[in-house]
Amino acid sequence: MKRAAFYLRVSTLDQHPETQLCDLQQLAQQRGWNVVSQYRDHGISGVRVRRPALDEMLADARRGHFDLLAVWSCDRMARSSRHFLEILDELNHLNIEFVSFREQLDTAGPLGRAVIIIISAIAELERNLIIERVRAGMRRAKLEGIRIGRRPAQFDRDSVLRDRERGHSLSEIAKAHRISRALVSKVLKEAKSASHKGSEPAPPQPEQNRRPERAG
Numbered sequence: 001m002k003r004a005a006f007y008l009r010v011s012t013l014d015q016h017p018e019t020q021l022c023d024l025q026q027l028a029q030q031r032g033w034n035v036v037s038q039y040r041d042h043g044i045s046g047v048r049v050r051r052p053a054l055d056e057m058l059a060d061a062r063r064g065h066f067d068l069l070a071v072w073s074c075d076r077m078a079r080s081s082r083h084f085l086e087i088l089d090e091l092n093h094l095n096i097e098f099v100s101f102r103e104q105l106d107t108a109g110p111l112g113r114a115v116i117i118i119i120s121a122i123a124e125l126e127r128n129l130i131i132e133r134v135r136a137g138m139r140r141a142k143l144e145g146i147r148i149g150r151r152p153a154q155f156d157r158d159s160v161l162r163d164r165e166r167g168h169s170l171s172e173i174a175k176a177h178r179i180s181r182a183l184v185s186k187v188l189k190e191a192k193s194a195s196h197k198g199s200e201p202a203p204p205q206p207e208q209n210r211r212p213e214r215a216g
Contacts, residue, residue: 002097004033005066007057009041009076017042020072023101027070036066046079058087061094073102085122155179160187 006024008017017040028035037060039053054077060066069091071077078084088107091098098107106112155177163173170188174181 001032001034002068003036003066004028004068004070005037005039005057005060006035007039007054007069007071007077009044009046009051009053011045012043015043020076020101023072024070027099027101033068033070046075046077049078049080049083058090061091061096064094066096068097068099068108070099070101072100074100074105082126085126155183157187157191160184161191164188 006021008020008024010017021038025035027033037057039057041051041053044051057069061069074084077087088098092107098112099105105115107115160173160177163176164184168176170181170184173184177184
């Protein structure tokens with residue numbers, strides 16, 4: 001017996017999900033599902049990507065709490081096609097079946113499996129397009145001389161070294177200068193390496209070949 005979960009959503013507080021629940025319960029009885037969880041979002045638009053019950057449902061899906069997710073309609077899950085594809089693609093990777101009552105979509109059937117293949121391909125294409133857009137933006141920024149990433153921390157290196165000479169710990173120095181302990185350690189190592197290089201004796205120069213002086 002498959003462990004089924006229901007996701008129910010209504011957009012306004014004066015609406016009730018009982019109609020959705022009634023149809024899904026009848027469907028579960030006809031197919032012999034064991035309903036283990038119900039997730040309900042009240043008064044929340046489907047345009048919103050983050051929803052309390054939806055987030056809880058996805059977290060439980062990742063933990064393997066159910067084998068099948070049923071909704072009354074696909075638009076109860078998401079209004080955005082992109083968001084809907086992302087959810088369906090994740091459920092597919094988690095080996096969780098998806099059933100929509102109104103659209104009669106069942107990913108366990110032949111048509112449903114074909115839909116999943118198409119959805120997975122579209123989701124992969126979308127991910128690749130996003131990656132390519134990010135790379136193109138980084139290339140353009142580099143050509144325009146725009147720095148990418150966090151700016152380097154501004155601090156007084158000489159002051160850091162003086163604090164270390166006074167016996168302050170790495171944590172105390174980091175807190176005083178508002179930098180990370182790792183950065184303090186890096187500054188000290190660089191200073192130590194530079195001092196070693198400066199104290200090394202110069203390598204001996206090769207003696208020039210001289211002709212022996214002739215006796216006068």
